[in-house]
Amino acid sequence: SAISIILGKLKRITSTFVGTAVIATAIVGALALCAWFSYVMFKTYLETPHTYGDTKVTPFGHHMDGPVTHSWDSLQIENNGTVVTLRNVAFDLSILGDDKGLKLGTNEVDVNHNMEGPEKPKTPPANGPPTFPSKAKFYLPVNADVGKVSVTAGDKHWEVEGLSLRSEGLQQASLGAKKISGTNVPQDASLRLKADFSGNNVSLD
Numbered sequence: 001s002a003i004s005i006i007l008g009k010l011k012r013i014t015s016t017f018v019g020t021a022v023i024a025t026a027i028v029g030a031l032a033l034c035a036w037f038s039y040v041m042f043k044t045y046l047e048t049p050h051t052y053g054d055t056k057v058t059p060f061g062h063h064m065d066g067p068v069t070h071s072w073d074s075l076q077i078e079n080n081g082t083v084v085t086l087r088n089v090a091f092d093l094s095i096l097g098d099d100k101g102l103k104l105g106t107n108e109v110d111v112n113h114n115m116e117g118p119e120k121p122k123t124p125p126a127n128g129p130p131t132f133p134s135k136a137k138f139y140l141p142v143n144a145d146v147g148k149v150s151v152t153a154g155d156k157h158w159e160v161e162g163l164s165l166r167s168e169g170l171q172q173a174s175l176g177a178k179k180i181s182g183t184n185v186p187q188d189a190s191l192r193l194k195a196d197f198s199g200n201n202v203s204l205d
Contacts, residue, residue, distance in 0.1 A: 043062075043064055046059060046062050046064070046070060047059055047062040054079055054080055055077060055078070055079045056077070056078045056079075057075065057076070057077050058075070058076040058077075058078075059072050059074075059075050060072060060073050060074045060075070060076070061073025061074065068091075068092065068093040068094070069091070069092045069093075070090075070091045070092075071088070071089060071090045071091065072086075072088075072089045073087070073088065074086060074087045074088070074089070075089050080114060081114030081116065082111070082112065082113050082114045083110075083111075083112045083114075084109065084110070084111050084112075085109070085110045086106045086108070086109050087106065087107050087108045087109075087110075088106060088107040088108070089104075089105070089106045090103070090104070090105045090106070091103070091104055093140075095140065100140060100141065101140045101141030101142060101143060102140055102141070102142045102143070103143050103144075104142075104143070104144040104145070105144070105145045105146070106145075106146055106147070107146075107147040107148070108146075108147055108148045108149075108150070109146055109148070109149045109150070110150050110152075111149070111150065111151040111152065112152050113151065113152065113153040113154075115153060115154045136171070136197060137170040137171055138167035138169070138170055138171070138173070139170070141167055142165065142166070142167040142173075143164075143165070143166055143167075144164065144165040144166075145163070145164050145165075146160075146163040146164075147161070147162070148160070148161050149161075149163055151182075156182070156183040156184075157182050157183055158180070158181070158182030158183060158185070159179075159180075159181050159182055160177050160179070160180050161177070161178050161179040161180075162176070162177060162178030162179060163175075163176070163177045164176045164177075168194070170198070171196065171197050171198035172194065172195065172196050172197075172198070173194070173195050174192070174193065174194045174195070175191065175192075175193045175194075175195070176190075176191060176192050176193070177190060177191040178190055
């Protein structure tokens with residue numbers, strides 16, 4: 001009868017709809033689970049110590065405000081007895097909008113250089129001015145700021161305050177320091193340097 005035919009068609013439509021809904025739900029659930037696992041793995045990676053060759057990196061107090069916005073209470077880098085400690089480290093990357101670019105910052109960097117570490121083979125000095133790879137470019141604006149750098153090597157010590165690095169175009173950058181003091185520096189000094197590596201050689205100003 002016509003009613004039986006209509007009911008049969010409705011049954012098939014319903015079963016098709018339910019099946020599609022179940023498949024769609026399973027796919028969305030699988031993607032969500034993968035995203036969650038990826039998030040956990042990524043966050044765990046940024047919060048646990050790692051060793052790369054002779055270098056060990058140990059993070060402390062990681063905070064994640066977004067996929068590309070991170071901060072750490074401190075980072076410790078060890079290599080053959082030399083220890084570098086960065087305090088209050090911030091990393092932010094944006095690829096869209098007026099504020100796009102890479103921003104790096106840390107309040108303080110302590111470098112304790114191990115003078116008794118294994119000797120590295122000496123390489124002969126390069127002839128002529130330094131060269132830069134032609135593909136080395138700042139595809140995004142880069143801003144890096146360090147409040148204070150302290151370097152200790154045996155009985156020698158240096159301090160740099162207000163250290164900054166700014167990209168100025170694809171292959172130009174500026175480096176500055178408000179105050180430089182320490183061993184064999186008779187009086188406080190400052191630094192303002194511009195580099196252009198758009199040609200075959202690096203040009204300094």
